[in-house]
Amino acid sequence: MTKSTAMTEAQAEILERLIEAMETDIALPVRVGPKAFGSSMPDYIHTPAENFAREREDISEGGNWKKEMEKAERKRTERRAKCTRERIKRMDEAFDWIRRFIFDEEARQVLLAYVEVKARGWDWSRYISNRNRRNPQKTAWVKRTVQRWIVRSLQIIEQHVRQTATLWAA
Numbered sequence: 001m002t003k004s005t006a007m008t009e010a011q012a013e014i015l016e017r018l019i020e021a022m023e024t025d026i027a028l029p030v031r032v033g034p035k036a037f038g039s040s041m042p043d044y045i046h047t048p049a050e051n052f053a054r055e056r057e058d059i060s061e062g063g064n065w066k067k068e069m070e071k072a073e074r075k076r077t078e079r080r081a082k083c084t085r086e087r088i089k090r091m092d093e094a095f096d097w098i099r100r101f102i103f104d105e106e107a108r109q110v111l112l113a114y115v116e117v118k119a120r121g122w123d124w125s126r127y128i129s130n131r132n133r134r135n136p137q138k139t140a141w142v143k144r145t146v147q148r149w150i151v152r153s154l155q156i157i158e159q160h161v162r163q164t165a166t167l168w169a170a
Contacts, residue, residue, distance in 0.1 A: 010158050014154050014157050014158055015118075018097075019115055020090065020091070020119075021090065021115075022118075024082050024083065024087045024091040025095075026119060097157045097160070098111060098153075098157070100160070101160045102153050106149075110149045114150050124143075125143060128141050128143055
C-alpha cells in the first residue's frame with residue numbers, strides 16, 4: 001500500500017484475517033467424489049521390509065524418491081494444520097464480513113483477488129496486468145484505484161465490526 005492509502009492497525013488485522021481465511025480455503029479439499037484422473041483406489045500400504053528395500057535402492061540411485069515422499073508428507077501436514085475446526089470457523093466469519101458489508105460487486109471482487117494474491121504469495125502488480133491483458137472485455141483495474149477500493153472496503157468492514165462490537169481472537 002502507498003502512503004496515501006495507509007491502513008490503520010485494525011484494518012491491517014482485518015486484512016490478515018482475510019488472508020488467513022483465504023489460506024484456509026485454499027488448503028481445504030477441492031472436490032468430493034471420484035478422481036478426475038488416475039486410480040480411485042486408496043494408496044497401497046507397504047510393509048516395513050518393502051520400505052527398507054525401497055529406501056536402500058533409492059539411496060543407491062541418489063535419494064530422489066525419499067525427498068519427494070518427505071516433501072509430500074510435509075505438504076499433507078501443512079494442509080491438515082490449515083484445516084482445523086477453529087481456522088474454518090474463523091474463515092467463515094472473515095468471509096462473512098465481505099458478504100455482509102461490501103455491497104459493491106467489483107470492490108468485493110478486488111478485495112477477494114487481493115487477499116488470494118497475498119495468500120498465495122503472488123505479485124499484485126503482475127496479477128493486475130495479467131488480469132487486464134487476459135480479460136480485455138472487462139473494465140481494466142488501475143493499481144492506484146483498486147488500492148483505494150481495498151482500503152475503503154477494509155474501512156467499511158472495520159466500521160461495521162466496531163458497530164456490532166464483534167471482537168476477533170488474534
